[in-house]
Amino acid sequence: MERRALRSGRFTWEHIRRNWGLYLLMLPAMAIFICFTYLPMYGVIIAFKDFKPARGIWGSAWAGLKYFERYFNSYMFTNTIVNTLVISLYTLAATFPLPILLALMCNQMYARRFKKFFQVSTYLPHFISTVVMCGMIIMFLSPSSGMIPKLLSLAGIQTGDLMGNAGAFSSIYVWTEVWQHVGWDSIMYIAALSAIDPQLYEAAEVDGANKWQKIGAIDIPMLVPTMVTLFILRCGSLLGVGFEKVYLLQNDLNIARSEIISTYLYKMGLKSNQYSYSAAIGLFNNVVNFVILILVNGISKKISDTSLF
């Protein structure tokens, strides 16, 4: 009955009227999204204007590409892009494969209690807030009282002030990120592995496969779709390195390597009130992210048949 209703215009209208409740259920969220998410997307036109708060978004005079040119020509352009890319590619290289390894490992453990304890322990750091995490990083790396310089000096490595060392910034960011999220990020892979039919393993054993061979021939191929989906998503936010953690770890000594697009944009926009300039940087950033996402998604559709949309 419903299929027939959908076919002709009059019945479609009838069907909408009978199901008005479904639209009512969406109404609050739609109103919120229009006001606070879609309206700002329209507000992005201030990137092409000389925004004056008194004259409003529409009333401000057009400025063309002035603010984009200013960003592309400023010395902060290369600086922020390079820093952002270094941190994000380094993060991707470390935090993408490690959860897969962890999941493969977890899948090989048969001591149930130990496995459970192992999982809960590795998930736990995920729930530490960014502020507390950064506070811990600064305390643990402190050259006078931190435990990490102490441990390293026992091993004969003198580190000096790591938080003040611009060259160490990306490594500090990435490896603390691994510590905090590797367990949590492995959950999806563990779920995918637990869905594997045990008969596959039995068949492989009959054929005389050892554990390494079973991982290579069964586990990893089964994880590929999950890997591809997560990889596309990660690529879509390459220029979107988390503001929150970088901003808190920044200081005057490491700023040369820690000023990324989002922190620079925040300082320009809300600290020195250069709204249009900052909106232009933000728009540039979002467009690049979006294009990368579409590209990677398209490529993946071609080669692996897995895609987001």
Place this chain on the structure above:
Amino acid sequence: MSTAAAKHGNHIRKTSADRTFDIIIYTVAALMTLIALYPMYFIVIASISDPNLVARGDVLLWPKRFSLEGYQYLFSMGNLWRGYGNTVLYTLAGTLIMLAVNIPVAYSLSRKDLVGRGFFTFFFIFPMFFGGGLIPTFIILNNTFNMVDTFRVMVLPFSVISYYIVVARTFFQTSLPGELWDAAQIDGCGNLRYFFQVVLPLSKAILAVIALWAAVGHWNSYFNAMIYLRSPEKYPLQLVMRNILINNEMAASAMTGSAAADINRKANLIKYGAIVVSSLPIMTMYPFVQKYFNQGVMIGALKG
């Protein structure tokens, strides 16, 4: 699954290569557990030890010269507790609003007979991949809605989360049999009554997942508060924590009359205790509700 595990463990005779494999796996896992837990354990023992010994690096494995001095100072810090109260408020209100706006959308989108389903799905998913950005959002919230430095800015504007909608929609699609709605219709049950009296009671698992995610998100976030709040008496816990941990701003009230060296010592003392106090609710809750958290991630992993 347990029978498969048993087979792996006993039934097949282990080769020596497989035994080496097991030894490697369990050693690495034990090491990783240690690395994951030790920093958190250290914070706890440092918070109840003599701060001078902590600063010298003498406290490593267990508390030394037990002292609750840090916690005593913490209890006298008005701004920390005000922040705590604010965060509880923001978390409760914010979580309720998130449930109230995201779950109904997810249900509507899960209905295959929704006319305009493609359009609405796009409408709710697109912001996952593109947005106006920080500055336009700030201008709209500040100039159009006058929301800066209000209670509602902390709970309302960012309450629609595309990811939650996707996860809940997948849940409804996979766990509610289509015949149920057909039967309800025959009994003359409308969409709204069906949603509230049939769908919601059957969906406690997904409600728990979204509520927990939303609550943890609110509890741990500082970004929106930093951008949109001005008056310190509205600050949530995480902003107060930022002042204590990162900006090293100590509550002068707790410190009056102390010598400079002493202030420094107490500043460090307070940090450990503050971390414990601010993280305790989530950390202690997690092991009991982890089932729900993990379930949610797995629902999200299904393609819908």
